[in-house]
Amino acid sequence: MTEIDDLIQPMTQLRRDIHAHPELAFCERRTAAMIAGELRALGLDVHEAIGRTGVVGVLRNGSSKRSIGLRADMDALPIDEQTGLPWASTVPGSFHGCGHDGHVAMLLGAAHHLARHRDFDGTVNFIFQPAEEGHGGAREMVAEGLFDRFPCDRIFALHNWPDLPAGTIATRTGPIMGAADWFDIHLEGRGGHAAMPQDTPDAILAAAHLVTQLHNIVSRRIAPVAQAVLSVTRIQGGHTHNVLPDRVSIKGTVRSFDPAVQxxxxxxxxxxxxxxxxxxxxxxxxxxxxxxxxxxxxADAANEALKAAATVGTALEAPDPALTAEDFAFMLQACKGAYIWLGQGRPDGSPPLHNPRYDFNDDVLGIGIRLHVALVRQWLGDVGAS
Ligand SMILES: [Zn+2]
Ligand SMILES: [Zn+2]
Known part of the structure; x- marks a missing residue:
C-alpha cells in the first residue's frame, strides 16, 4: 500500500458525501465550505468567495518562484438522479451527473498528499471553481483576478471521461473541446388570413427556407477542413389552421474550434x-x-501532461477534440496549460456524462490523485520525495 492508497477510502467517502448533497451553479456553499475546511486543516492558505463561491488553497514550499494551478469544478446539474445508489442525491432536481464530485475528491486527495510530504519547490494553487455547467464560473474567477492574485506558470484540469477505459489518460495539443454558441432568430411580419397569402408575408415558409439556408453555412461557406456544427433545435410559430402568424422564432447552437470560423x-x-x-x-x-x-x-503543457500521465497510467494522445464545451477555456485564455481527460469507463460500459444513471467511478480516484501529484512534481521539481 502506498500512502495515496490510504487516501482512497476517505476520499471515496468524501466524494459520495458531496454526491448526496449536490449544489447547482454558484450555490456551492456547502461544498465550498467543506473544501475550505479540509484545506485549512492541511495548513494551506485558503481564500474563499472568488467568483462568488470559488475557493483557492495555496501550498508553498521551498524558495522557487515557480507555480502551478490545478482546477476542479464543484457544481451539479439540474437533473433528477436515477441511479438508486445508497449515496444518490438527496436534493430533487440536482445531481452530480458530470462527476465534479469526483474532481473535487481527487484534487483534495492531492492536497492531502502534497501538504503531508511537501516534496516540491514552489507554489501549488488548488483552484475549486463554481458553475462550470453553462454559467461560466471560471470566467468569473478570472475576471476577479484569479491569476493576478495566484499567479500560475501552468494550469491543468482533469475531467473524468466515460468513453475512455479506466486507467487511460488522454489529452492533445490545440483544441480539445469546442466553443459553444447559442442563436435566436426572430422573423416578423404582420400576420393575416391563411387563405389570402398574397396579402401576408409568410413567416412559416420563410422560416423553413431559413433552416435549410442555415445548414448551408457549414457545408457551403466554411472550408471543408475546418470543423463546426450548426444545429437548429427549436422552431416556434403559429397557433391554428387558418392564420399566417406574424412571427416565427428559430433557435439552435453552433460548435466550433477556431475563433475565425466562429x-x-x-x-x-x-x-x-x-x-x-x-x-x-x-x-x-x-x-x-x-x-x-x-x-x-x-503544446508544451499538453506534452508535459502526457509525460506525467505515462508515469501513473496509460497516456494517450487524443486524435480528435470533443464538440462539447468547457469553461476551463477561460483559464486557458489567461494562462498556459492543458485540459486532460481521465478515463473512467467500466468494462461493462458506463452511462455517458449528463445521463441520469451516470455515477463517477471511484476506481479512478487513486489515478487522479497520482496524476495531480505527478504534474506538481514534474513542474516544481522533486526535493526529496518520500
Ligand atoms: Zn458537464
Ligand atoms: Zn463536467
Missing amino acids: DQIETEMRRVAQGVAMAAGLTATVHYQRNYPATIND
Whole structure:
C-alpha cells in the first residue's frame, strides 16, 4: 500500500458525501465550505468567495518562484438522479451527473498528499471553481483576478471521461473541446388570413427556407477542413389552421474550434437571416450569444501532461477534440496549460456524462490523485520525495 492508497477510502467517502448533497451553479456553499475546511486543516492558505463561491488553497514550499494551478469544478446539474445508489442525491432536481464530485475528491486527495510530504519547490494553487455547467464560473474567477492574485506558470484540469477505459489518460495539443454558441432568430411580419397569402408575408415558409439556408453555412461557406456544427433545435410559430402568424422564432447552437470560423458562422448567419427575411417581406432579428470559447491546450503543457500521465497510467494522445464545451477555456485564455481527460469507463460500459444513471467511478480516484501529484512534481521539481 502506498500512502495515496490510504487516501482512497476517505476520499471515496468524501466524494459520495458531496454526491448526496449536490449544489447547482454558484450555490456551492456547502461544498465550498467543506473544501475550505479540509484545506485549512492541511495548513494551506485558503481564500474563499472568488467568483462568488470559488475557493483557492495555496501550498508553498521551498524558495522557487515557480507555480502551478490545478482546477476542479464543484457544481451539479439540474437533473433528477436515477441511479438508486445508497449515496444518490438527496436534493430533487440536482445531481452530480458530470462527476465534479469526483474532481473535487481527487484534487483534495492531492492536497492531502502534497501538504503531508511537501516534496516540491514552489507554489501549488488548488483552484475549486463554481458553475462550470453553462454559467461560466471560471470566467468569473478570472475576471476577479484569479491569476493576478495566484499567479500560475501552468494550469491543468482533469475531467473524468466515460468513453475512455479506466486507467487511460488522454489529452492533445490545440483544441480539445469546442466553443459553444447559442442563436435566436426572430422573423416578423404582420400576420393575416391563411387563405389570402398574397396579402401576408409568410413567416412559416420563410422560416423553413431559413433552416435549410442555415445548414448551408457549414457545408457551403466554411472550408471543408475546418470543423463546426450548426444545429437548429427549436422552431416556434403559429397557433391554428387558418392564420399566417406574424412571427416565427428559430433557435439552435453552433460548435466550433477556431475563433475565425466562429466569427464567419455568425457573420453568415446574420447575412442569411437578413436575406431570407428580405426576400419574404419580413424583418429578421438575430441574437447570437457566445457562451464558452474553444478549450485550446498549449503544446508544451499538453506534452508535459502526457509525460506525467505515462508515469501513473496509460497516456494517450487524443486524435480528435470533443464538440462539447468547457469553461476551463477561460483559464486557458489567461494562462498556459492543458485540459486532460481521465478515463473512467467500466468494462461493462458506463452511462455517458449528463445521463441520469451516470455515477463517477471511484476506481479512478487513486489515478487522479497520482496524476495531480505527478504534474506538481514534474513542474516544481522533486526535493526529496518520500
Ligand atoms: Zn458537464
Ligand atoms: Zn463536467
